[in-house]
Amino acid sequence: MAVKHLGGGYEFKSENREEKYGGDINFYIQWEKHLLYSCPSAYRAPVDMILRDFLEQMFKLDYVTHPDTAELDIETLEWELDQKPWQPDLDKSLKENGIGHMTYLQIRSPGLNGMFGTGI
Amino acid sequence: MVKAKRLGLKERYSLMTRGLDWETTYQPMDQVFPYDKYEGIKILDWDKWEDPFRLTMESYWKYQSEKERKLYAILDAFQQNNGQLNISDARYMSAVKLWLQGITPLEYAAHRGFAHAGRAFRGAGARVACQMQSIDELRHAQTQLHAFSHYNKFFNGMHGFAHIRDRAWYLSIPKSFFEDAMSAGPFEFVTSISFAFEYVLTNLLFMPFVSGAAYNGDMATTTFGFSAQSDESRHMTLGLEVVKFMLEQHEDNVPIVQAWLDKWFWRGYRLLGLVGTMMDYMLPKKVMSWKEAWEIYWEGNGIALFHDLNRYGIRLPKYHEVATKEKTRVTHELWATLYQYGNALGLHTWVPEDEELDWMSEKYGELFDTMYRPRLLFMREQENAGKRYFNNRLPMVCQVCQIPVFFTEPDDPQKICVRIVEWADTKHHCCSDGCADIFNREPEKFVQSLIPPQQIYRGEAGGARDIFEYAEWLHLKKDVDTGEYRGSPDHKNWEAWRSEKPTPQTNSDEAA
Numbered sequence: 001m002a003v004k005h006l007g008g009g010y011e012f013k014s015e016n017r018e019e020k021y022g023g024d025i026n027f028y029i030q031w032e033k034h035l036l037y038s039c040p041s042a043y044r045a046p047v048d049m050i051l052r053d054f055l056e057q058m059f060k061l062d063y064v065t066h067p068d069t070a071e072l073d074i075e076t077l078e079w080e081l082d083q084k085p086w087q088p089d090l091d092k093s094l095k096e097n098g099i100g101h102m103t104y105l106q107i108r109s110p111g112l113n114g115m116f117g118t119g120i
Numbered sequence: 121m122v123k124a125k126r127l128g129l130k131e132r133y134s135l136m137t138r139g140l141d142w143e144t145t146y147q148p149m150d151q152v153f154p155y156d157k158y159e160g161i162k163i164l165d166w167d168k169w170e171d172p173f174r175l176t177m178e179s180y181w182k183y184q185s186e187k188e189r190k191l192y193a194i195l196d197a198f199q200q201n202n203g204q205l206n207i208s209d210a211r212y213m214s215a216v217k218l219w220l221q222g223i224t225p226l227e228y229a230a231h232r233g234f235a236h237a238g239r240a241f242r243g244a245g246a247r248v249a250c251q252m253q254s255i256d257e258l259r260h261a262q263t264q265l266h267a268f269s270h271y272n273k274f275f276n277g278m279h280g281f282a283h284i285r286d287r288a289w290y291l292s293i294p295k296s297f298f299e300d301a302m303s304a305g306p307f308e309f310v311t312s313i314s315f316a317f318e319y320v321l322t323n324l325l326f327m328p329f330v331s332g333a334a335y336n337g338d339m340a341t342t343t344f345g346f347s348a349q350s351d352e353s354r355h356m357t358l359g360l361e362v363v364k365f366m367l368e369q370h371e372d373n374v375p376i377v378q379a380w381l382d383k384w385f386w387r388g389y390r391l392l393g394l395v396g397t398m399m400d401y402m403l404p405k406k407v408m409s410w411k412e413a414w415e416i417y418w419e420g421n422g423i424a425l426f427h428d429l430n431r432y433g434i435r436l437p438k439y440h441e442v443a444t445k446e447k448t449r450v451t452h453e454l455w456a457t458l459y460q461y462g463n464a465l466g467l468h469t470w471v472p473e474d475e476e477l478d479w480m481s482e483k484y485g486e487l488f489d490t491m492y493r494p495r496l497l498f499m500r501e502q503e504n505a506g507k508r509y510f511n512n513r514l515p516m517v518c519q520v521c522q523i524p525v526f527f528t529e530p531d532d533p534q535k536i537c538v539r540i541v542e543w544a545d546t547k548h549h550c551c552s553d554g555c556a557d558i559f560n561r562e563p564e565k566f567v568q569s570l571i572p573p574q575q576i577y578r579g580e581a582g583g584a585r586d587i588f589e590y591a592e593w594l595h596l597k598k599d600v601d602t603g604e605y606r607g608s609p610d611h612k613n614w615e616a617w618r619s620e621k622p623t624p625q626t627n628s629d630e631a632a
Binding site: 002003004005006010011012013014015016017018020021026028030032033035036037038039040041042043044062065082083101102103104115116117118119120 | 158160305460491494507509511516534536538548549562567568577578
């Protein structure tokens with residue numbers, strides 16, 4: 001389907017296109033079964049940031065209130081990239097790992113399934 | 121000389137909407153009315169338009185001015201008697217703040233939208249109905265502002281409603297809803313606002329809010345609500361009339377109208393999540409739960425209405441069963457979201473009191489007891505330990521409804537629902553199949569959405585780099601306008617006023 005419109009064309013670029021990020025990207029990550037944090041989190045980061053640094057220096061600080069965060073072992077995470085199973089190299093950059101603008105990452109932490117037995 | 125007999129209301133209406141209208145000859149009608157054909161709606165005979173109210177301008181002015189005189193008399197008395205001290209609790213003000221910030225601007229947007237629709241239709245009956253509604257909506261925006269303005273002298277977070285309307289992340293939800301409708305053609309606009317919102321879903325918006333105001337001692341809002349009620353019933357009638365008119369005029373209109381009903385049912389339902397959360401959490405004295413309201417007004421009345429429309433070939437809107445599955449969750453998920461992003465909200469959030477939690481357990485049962493109640497109690501523990509929980513990382517937001525993506529999968533309340541959509545090599549995220557369908561139907565439209573967290577990251581929110589700088593850009597003062605209720609100036613003032621009475625201090629007194 002397409003927009004019905006008057007006049008000639010109806011073409012607009014995406015408001016959130018990558019070129020507006022000055023070499024950085026906008027991407028998203030969600031920790032499954034940790035619904036104390038009720039939404040996937042949004043980030044802006046340089047493409048050459050090492051994935052391990054992102055997890056240790058940004059992600060973990062954001063999730064600091066959750067009791068599971070202190071026990072989180074990032075080596076054992078199970079990953080999805082854009083909802084498909086995926087295995088990153090933590091010591092490579094976001095870009096080398098194939099994490100691009102508007103990528104959606106999900107992680108699962110075996111053994112850490114949130115609070116109260118209901119994924120909170 | 122025979123004195124001319126005075127015309128009846130019905131005859132005067134008929135003259136205004138039929139006799140005074142004409143076919144233009146200097147310019148072709150299609151150029152005078154350029155907007156009412158491109159959506160594909162076929163109208164064979166505009167004279168078949170039936171407006172059951174048949175109101176003339178003369179009678180409109182007369183009724184409305186009488187009503188407003190009464191309304192303003194009551195508002196004056198409310199102010200002179202310090203009516204703000206009679207509300208159930210200062211927490212109730214979060215509901216009023218949400219209405220002022222989120223819904224009052226929609227009344228104004230509706231005024232603009234109906235003014236446009238009132239120019240766009242070539243049928244005079246439809247034009248007149250839209251013009252009157254346009255004036256109604258402007259009056260509603262004004263009377264709401266007047267009713268609420270008294271509270272602004274005593275409570276925080278209400279000072280910049282027009283400023284934050286264009287900036288705040290949670291207000292882009294109602295704002296984008298109306299801008300989607302206003303940027304569509306006139307038939308889609310009236311279907312979306314008059315029918316889907318004002319006819320099908322209005323009881324879920326108006327009834328809880330006005331009864332909630334009455335239950336919680338808010339006479340200003342209650343009075344406004346009753347004053348607007350006769351207008352609202354006229355708007356509902358317009359909504360039903362316009363849909364029946366389109367469906368009766370040509371069978372080719374049926375699939376177009378159905379697609380609009382699918383879209384606007386879902387968009388309206390998503391928007392009402394804010395109202396449901398207000399009912400369950402922001403009203404210290406509860407009227408009914410969101411779940412109960414949904415069962416009465418949608419599962420009962422709404423579905424019956426769609427069965428009536430079945431004879432025109434209209435079926436129930438897509439994903440209505442998903443909305444029904446979500447009825448036990450959506451308000452708890454949304455309150456937890458507002459609570460954690462409270463550093464950028466122009467209203468306060470809190471963990472409900474024990475008796476409120478018990479009420480929720482009674483209304484929502486096992487799911488509440490196993491998921492949401494423990495989460496709220498965890499938040500309370502954190503707060504009591506001096507570590508009030510905030511999530512200061514910006515969230516993913518739905519490209520269509522602009523709500524942070526907190527909804528869970530229809531059949532799994534532990535899994536967040538994300539749908540990835542794509543257009544012209546760029547990915548976007550939606551909160552549901554309902555919103556993904558809306559995106560995929562008009563991707564060129566929705567790729568233009570201004571999504572607040574993305575706007576912040578692009579440096580387009582006054583250069584704000586985090587949620588605190590963003591709140592400053594909204595002109596919201598940390599822990600005064602934003603954040604936790606307990607210990608806030610609103611809370612402290614309220615306690616002081618209630619213990620001392622009779623003379624309340626204002627915010628400016630407090631600053632001095």
